[in-house]
Amino acid sequence: MNTDKAHFPLNAWYAAAYDVEVGRSLLARTICNQKLVLYRQTTGVAAALEDACWHRLLPLSMGRLEGDEVVCGYHGLVYNAEGRCTHMPSQETLNPSACVRSYPVVEKHRFVWVWPGDPALADPALVPDLHWNDDPAWAGDGKMIRVQCDYRLVVDNLMDLTHETFVHGSSIGNRAVAEAPFVATHGERFATVTRWMENIEAPPFWAGQIQDARGYTGPVDRWQIVRFEAPCTVAIDVGVAPAGSGALPQDGGDRSQGVNGYVLNTITPETDGTCLYFWAFARNYSLGEQRLTHQLREGVATIFREDELVLEAQQKAIDEHPDHKFYNLNIDAGAMWARRLIDRMVDAERGGATVIPIRRVG
DSSP, X not given: OOOOTTOOOSXXXXXXXXXXXXXXXXXXXXXXXXXXEEEEOTTSOEEEEEXXXXXXXXXXXXXXXXXXXXXXXXXXXXXXXXXXXXXXXXXXXXOTTOBOOBOOEEEETTEEEEOOSOXXXXXXXXXXXXXXXXXXXXXXXXXXXXXXXXXXXXXXXXXXXXXXXXXXXXXXXXXXXXXXXXXXXXXXXXXXXXXXXXXXXXXXXXXXXXXXXXXXXXXXXXXXXXXXXXXXXXXXXXXXXXXXXXOSGGGTOOOTTSEEEEEEEEEEEEETTEEEEEEEEEESSSTTOHHHHHHXXXXXXXXXXXXXXXXXHHHHHHHXXXXXXXXXXXXXXXXXXXXXXXXXXXXXXXTOOOOOOOOOBO
């Protein structure tokens, strides 16, 4: 396990905020050790600037908005959305070097994404696919958690759902998750872990969902298909269907009698030891029930609070044992591939090279 500090690529899109967080006020966020201020222009377009005035480095987030420009709260220097200073107090001639960095911004899938690396490489086509978050065929909502741990620990957690049995036994976990076989595969940018559990007792969360939505009680076929997109986005296809109803791939993959959800996760490195964890749960059943959307968001928040406690305790232990060597089990296959894809992106930026052979683990 690589525990290098600041081990994240800069040439990538990172979620800086939910769309509703960015408005006509100044929002301070830290991404990859870089301090930013975000706001929405009068046109509705989001902007991101370096959060430090060119003059005396006061955070611009302590200032105010005037139209589409940011006014420094110390001496009143004014900056446009491109970071150029357009006004200085008590002088007409503007210093040509008076500017702050402006960051590429894309708004997609209900997130405001920022590119902290080389702006010339900021291709909007590289924004991670989380389309379920605003697809009319799906309903859901989510939150952001600031977690006191290396962002890669959150990726590890999501790539190995065996922990559900032990961390989330009262909700989404049961013994079947830990005992079921899985298949891990990877490509140039993605890693996937697929696990099917046939004819099992549904854990409490899913038993309640299929009973409320379909009126079904009894054994189920359950699936978890975890898809990692480098460097730090994980979309998890989850659900249950009545046992033997055709949901299994070998039976045709018909999930129509079951309930299907997507757990959407994108983790943004904040500092070397903290991260911003954006998540949402989207479903394709009972779409018009806003009450259910709220209940699921709060219920999933409770589940992720259990993860947060584990991850922060793990990070503390890592910091206390800097020379400890981690050993990988079979269940770590997905997390291993995810980390290798991250390593390759970091090495490429630093001028190194990481060769990853393509093979199947399971």
